[in-house]
Amino acid sequence: MKSDRTVGDHLDDDGREKRTGTLMTASAHIITAVIGSGVLSLAWCIAQLGWVSGPAAIVVFSVITYFTSSLLADCYRSPDPGSQKRNYTYMDVEESTSLSVALHSIAISAVRRSDCFYKYGHAANCDVNNNGFMVTFGCFELILSQMQNFHKLWWLSIVAAVMSLVYSAIALGLSINKISEGGDMHTSLGGVITVDGVDATSSTENIWKIFQAVGDIAFSYAFSTILIEIQDTLKSSPPESGVMKKASLIGVFTTTLFYLLCGSLGYAAFGNNAPGNILTGFGFYDPFWLIDIGNICIVIHLVGAYQVFCQPFFQFVEINAQNRWPYSSFINKEHVVKLPILNQNISINLFRLVWRSFYVMITTLIAMVLPFFNDFLGLLGACSFWPLTVYFPIEMHIKKDNIPKWSFRWLMLTTLTYLCLVICLVAAAGSIRGLVSNVKIYKPFQTPHD
Template sequence: MARVDCNQEEEESPLLQTSHQILKGNIWTALAHFIAGVIGSGVLSMAWSIAQLGWIAGPLSIILIAFFALVSAFLISNFHVYPNPTNGNTTMNRSFLQAVHTILGYKNGLVCGCLVYFSLFKTGVVYVITSATCIRAIRQSNCYHEEGHEAACEYENKYYMLLFGIVQLLASQIPNIFHTKWLSIIAATMSFTYSFIGIGLGLAQVIGRGKIEGSINGISTANPTQKVWLVAQAIGDIAFSFTFSLILLEIQSTLKSPPSQKVTMKRTCTIAIFITTSFYLLSGASGYAAFGDSTPGNILTGFGFYEPYWLVDFGNACIVLHLVGGYQIYSQTLFAIAERWYAEKFPESALTSDIGSLKVLGLPKFRVNPLRLCFRSTYVISTMAVGMLFPYFNEVLAFSGSIIFWPLTIYFPVEMYIVQQKIVGWSSRWIVLQVYSTFCLLVTMFTLAGSIEGLVAKRFG
């Protein structure tokens, strides 16, 4: 009989969770985690992305990338339980990185590890930048309301990055993703709230003017080369908005059964991506219809909307609250990988011994150990530092999306599926999968070139 290798000694570690805690999740908690992790900074840039691509290519790009993301999600959900043909054991893969290492081997796992760490880190950086931009926008909104729209209401982002970082220093001491259920629910609620606000303000602007702005070709530029780079950045922004593959198996590990975790996860992914895509299309279309060639990079902080100022303030406050939870959804995945590795490598280390307890954000008290305190604090400070160095919203989003979309969302899931299903090389299924992967690679290379050009131009131009 095949032996199930669930790594029971991990479950007893203070850095991990016991099995009875892991199996409490359902489709609603998974949906909250999913939406909190997916609908984030990306929705704010959808109007700008559609503005670069135009009324036809913009929505089609969102739908196409959403389809790619759904295919990837369905593939990844199959890897949670992997019957290893080499030793007859069944491995429970509780993270994307573990799945790659188990199915594709050490070398692929090493490459994937570097990309995973970069992806999780860059998401933290993007959330730092976005939160600071939103806090600054609240101050600017009140300033414009009191002194007029032409007033010089400029404030430094770095102070607001520090403020967000202080909150995350505390929130990062939450032990793991299983304790973030309420943060995810709040974050998901905030996602819907500020998305509705952005959509509503855009539609109100269109109705008030009685005219739909924009064109089929998108924003025109004097330099055709610059137009190409902007299109590449827009596709990169959209790709960033659908990069959730890293947290899917972590979420799937929280689900109870029956029904099977795979079935629940596929239902969750279908619902979540449908909701996400609908919001992206509505937000992008309403923003572009309202502003046309003047569409700002961030629909709520670019000050296309000045009034009602209190609603703009509320929308930005919702974004900040969402990013507090969203930051943790991604960071907890990285924390779990690093701390699990350390606990296995140095099981007797004093750094994993509890030194006290901490109460965070009204949640129950958590045990604190030196490893968690030092590593997580260093991580938060590092994301703040990089955010201060490159505080460019759209360009950072495009770079983040383009550099990891193909390998993590397309390549590794496709290769794992080929190995798991034992698909023969040059068979019809193999050819379809390789064409699909190659097409996405070409798109990713295009967006990466555009995002690098944008970052260089902003930083050194």
């Protein structure tokens, strides 16, 4: 009996290993997922949208994201938050990871370029090829991707969350310093489209960039696909849905505050000439050591962010493969291997080893072939925000609460759904146009110029 109780003490109500996640770890997971590559493009986004529409768009997307995240939190247990049946993944309730590889290499090369500019002057030719850095990052992720349990990544998320706050703070500090020195005050209430031909080739080009900027902002809040997985790391008491709503509020509020500060101060510092990536686009050159620290923090953050986004997808594929081929030794058998140096045993699954390695290699290859930061940012945001952050959470909420069709509540939720659809379609069009324009002049496996 004592042995049975001991085993039970380590298991949750669903027979799985007892979850130990808290409000702090869940908030760290969310901040790691949200604050990242998106924050670096927000100065450019506000430059396209202007002082009025830019910050307003950030606030609107944050409110929508928190609202739908709260709806999603109530769907973790079926049919209500007090039920015993858990939904372990987003797909149970019903990334772009190439971008992380590309931005990692851009950040590393920015360190090299920063040192080069410091040594030879701002006019020097300091172009650096990113491909070697992408391959290195891919090799490192090959190792981390073999981690089996998403619940064990809490420490990586906390480190990554701290790194994201550090490089955001560096970008803020450098922007404030540039503003104090005079900055580029060529800004406007309506964005670059209101400037009489000074910053753009045509009004049509500016309109496409505005559409793309909306997609970039949407991408900055595209983390709904891992919310259920994050909630599945929480302890059963207090109720997961309540803790998750608080974590979402903390995560979204924290990131929105940083977004508004980084975007607005970056725009004030650079005006309509704000770079697409505020740290790696070399609007800043000095102090070079602080810029290096910021880019190193980006690298460390993306190591964690890649895993936070990939691990739930890895597990989703593997669980489905196990259910479809339950008798396949290639898919289901675990091989125990002893590491003589560490004197520890590790479990190796051949399917996990092959499939995860293949996935990392493919995302690395895509990043090397098409390393277009802002264009991919906007396209991924436009393609993922509406279905994953808006449509599915709202539809699941309507079904779970049996909201009558054509009722006031149903009409409001449906209106929100279709408004977001229109916005995301427009954003996707702008990003696709940007990609097409860049592909015409870009040679694969070469680093595009800033």
